[in-house]
Amino acid sequence: MTLQQHFEQLATYNQWMNAKLYDAAGKLSDSELTEERGAFFGSIFGTLNHIAVADTIWLKRFATHASSSARTLEVMVALPTPASLDQILFDDLKGLKAHRQWLDTVIINWVAALTDDDLSTALSYHNTKGVASKRSYSSLIVHFFNHQTHHRGQVSTLFSQAGVDIGVTDLLALIPEEVEI
Numbered sequence: 001m002t003l004q005q006h007f008e009q010l011a012t013y014n015q016w017m018n019a020k021l022y023d024a025a026g027k028l029s030d031s032e033l034t035e036e037r038g039a040f041f042g043s044i045f046g047t048l049n050h051i052a053v054a055d056t057i058w059l060k061r062f063a064t065h066a067s068s069s070a071r072t073l074e075v076m077v078a079l080p081t082p083a084s085l086d087q088i089l090f091d092d093l094k095g096l097k098a099h100r101q102w103l104d105t106v107i108i109n110w111v112a113a114l115t116d117d118d119l120s121t122a123l124s125y126h127n128t129k130g131v132a133s134k135r136s137y138s139s140l141i142v143h144f145f146n147h148q149t150h151h152r153g154q155v156s157t158l159f160s161q162a163g164v165d166i167g168v169t170d171l172l173a174l175i176p177e178e179v180e181i
Contacts, residue, residue, distance in 0.1 A: 015105075028162060053086070054151075060076045060079065122135060123135060
């Protein structure tokens with residue numbers, strides 16, 4: 001498998017897990033979703049929101065990359081850049097879920113367009129505090145997916161504490177069994 005194919009697998013996993021989390025969120029009341037639970041972003045809703053905020057920030061950065069795949073991210077350029085990592089993007093689950101589904105489609109289309117040339121370059125960007133950085137583009141994509149997984153792990157624990165079982169969460173569930181011929 002190529003690095004780009006691994007990223008496609010992670011984008012598919014990302015979409016699958018997000019669908020599971022938002023389905024679970026739909027089983028809770030608004031007050032249960034926004035209840036302070038001691039998590040870094042407070043609540044289930046706050047954590048789901050943060051993942052969308054961070055994805056938006058990173059996708060906007062990736063859209064500035066001089067690469068053949070950047071054109072698939074042109075839709076991100078018009079979006080306002082979140083002012084903080086906890087900025088609420090939508091006031092309700094319905095709006096946040098629709099945005100999440102849209103982001104997941106953008107991610108899948110972008111990853112499918114990545115080339116070896118794209119992945120062998122560096123991306124210059126500024127973090128949310130304005131500090132300039134230049135890092136390996138492929139390593140930043142690994143970070144992008146790892147960040148999502150990190151916070152989805154947190155929110156899956158919050159769901160468990162709220163009495164909601166989201167089921168299997170392992171990437172392994174999407175990796176096909178190898179068949180000997």
